[in-house]
Amino acid sequence: MGFARKRRVIGKLISDYDFEVCFFQETKKQDYSDSLVLRLWNAPSVSWFGNIAEGRKGGLLALWNQSKFEVANIEYGHGWVALFGAHKAIGFRVASCWDICSLLHQRAKTVVERVMSIEACL
Numbered sequence: 146m147g148f149a150r151k152r153r154v155i156g157k158l159i160s161d162y163d164f165e166v167c168f169f170q171e172t173k174k175q176d177y178s179d180s181l182v183l184r185l186w187n188a189p190s191v192s193w194f195g196n197i198a199e200g201r202k203g204g205l206l207a208l209w210n211q212s213k214f215e216v217a218n219i220e221y222g223h224g225w226v227a228l229f230g231a232h233k234a235i236g237f238r239v240a241s242c243w244d245i246c247s248l249l250h251q252r253a254k255t256v257v258e259r260v261m262s263i264e265a266c267l
Contacts, residue, residue, distance in 0.1 A: 172204035
């Protein structure tokens with residue numbers, strides 16, 4: 146499936162299911178832009194953060210509806226992104242990881258401890 150078709154399918158899913166937070170893993174993208182995000186999530190209330198790929202491996206794009214989920218802090222490292230904030234109706238935290246082999250190689254426990262220490266500060 147080509148990129149344009151994938152983008153249309155993703156956009157339809159976001160629209161049909163009214164997602165509030167969405168992560169895309171293994172994007173293989175070296176850069177992200179507002180225009181790309183708006184093509185995926187066709188609403189002015191979308192905010193985003195991208196963690197670029199290394200070569201043709203990895204990449205993570207986090208999208209959220211800022212009218213429903215307010216992000217207070219974004220932490221990231223190689224292989225992970227964590228959004229910390231408050232859902233405007235119910236509170237929750239979100240974290241997403243990709244390339245678990247790299248995380249294990251970098252001592253995943255250290256990553257988890259880092260995320261937990263950030264959470265304790267909020």
